Amino acid sequence: MDTSSYDSVFDALAASERRQLLITLLEHDSQETTVLLGVPWRISQSHDELVRYRHVHLPKLEDYGFIEWDRTEQQVTKGDRFDEIEPLVELLCEHQTPVLDH
Template structure:
């Protein structure tokens, strides 16, 4: 029993480490959000689905970073699937494990500290909607 709890604990730690590593880059966060907004069986076009609208990047540079760094990592963890021609991404078998981080933030937007909200269109919008509709809280 103790050995099983130890193995389960190690697995949970590894999975959380993968989720938090996945969300450490802005383009990966934007891609996960884009996929969460899409229908579960749809793919999203890249690089445009990995761009923060407030801080646009050079599409050629972003495409290269996605291809060589971000997409392989997210795919290795099972969070996404991707194809090269055209460059698109879809939800992987473990997508919900990473998407829940953003769903939780959105549903608690009124509790998120201001420095993490202002400048983030999604959280700003969610917070405003909750303030405009007191029944939502």
């Protein structure tokens, strides 16, 4: 993995909202989809937070190739590059502490 790949992985994991989405996708079969409204992101569903998901978190993960996001159906699936981030997401799951959720 080159430096830019490492940068995108660590940037994707920098926000707790993105980590929670990636953890949720890790727990699903690669062929399953996650309906956005049903994802346990551990956030209140305030208007501002939903706007950040739609305009910051989801586009960023999609740009990096870690997810595919169907805006019409509001569904997320694992992207072509999910396998690059998967080992770190698994590590986070194994050692999950309250610190990771902030």
